Amino acid sequence: xxxxxxxxxxxxxxxxxxxxxxxxxxxxxxxxxxxxxxxxxxxxxxxxxxxxxxxxxxxxxxxxxxxxxxxxxxxxxxxxxxxxxxxxxxxxxxxxxxxxxxxxxxxxxxxxxxxxxxxxxxxxxxxxxxxxxxxxxxxxxxxxxxxxxx
Numbered sequence: 001x002x003x004x005x006x007x008x009x010x011x012x013x014x015x016x017x018x019x020x021x022x023x024x025x026x027x028x029x030x031x032x033x034x035x036x037x038x039x040x041x042x043x044x045x046x047x048x049x050x051x052x053x054x055x056x057x058x059x060x061x062x063x064x065x066x067x068x069x070x071x072x073x074x075x076x077x078x079x080x081x082x083x084x085x086x087x088x089x090x091x092x093x094x095x096x097x098x099x100x101x102x103x104x105x106x107x108x109x110x111x112x113x114x115x116x117x118x119x120x121x122x123x124x125x126x127x128x129x130x131x132x133x134x135x136x137x138x139x140x141x142x143x144x145x146x147x148x149x150x
Contacts, residue, residue, distance in 0.1 A: 002112075006130035009106040010138040014145040016078065016103035020095040022141060022148075023105070024049035024080055026072070033140035037133045050074040060129055088112040105141075107134045 012019050022029040027047030034041060039057045046052035052072040059065045069085040080093040089111040098104035109130055 003110055004112075005108060005110045006128075006134070007106065007108040008131040008134045008138070009104060010135065010142065011098050012103045012105060012138070012142045012145055013101065014103055014142075015101060016095050016097045019103040019105060019141070019145060020078055020080070022145060023093055023095065024052075024072075024074070026052045026054050029141075029144060030054075033137055033144050035133060035136040035140065037136075044069075046072070049080065058133075060133070105138055107138070109134070 022033075024030075025048060027043050031041050031043075034056070037059050039059065041056045042054065044053045044055055050073055052070075054070045054072070056068050056070070057065055058068055066084075066089070067086055068089070070082045071085055073081045073083070075081055078095045080095075082091040082093075084090070089109060091107060091109040094106045094108075096104050096106075
């Protein structure tokens with residue numbers, strides 16, 4: 001079983017603190033910016049960053065659906081960590097300044113992949129697919145930040 005990793009990043013024309021706050025706003029902004037790959041989104045505890053517990057289903061492919069129960073922590077400034085209680089999947093969002101009034105968001109997801117030939121295909125194709133999903137989420141977040149004038 002090898003670890004699989006998917007990373008993507010985007011610059012957003014908004015203050016880094018505002019971008020982080022929007023990402024951590026699970027009871028508001030986050031639900032609005034999720035792409036169609038997410039369903040059954042529900043905040044179960046908290047709703048704003050550290051201590052939030054949120055559920056969703058992530059449909060990575062037509063046949064692959066993950067039922068996720070996400071526990072949120074903020075281990076350092078500008079870092080949001082989402083650990084799935086139902087699997088080994090961990091997603092880390094890091095928001096840093098990228099010039100005046102701009103933020104750089106890097107999202108990395110890691111999980112323990114399958115073994116054998118299935119694992120080979122998972123390690124080869126899953127990171128690209130998940131990066132596309134995260135890129136769409138970040139594009140939606142950028143549009144939401146512009147709409148809110150942040």
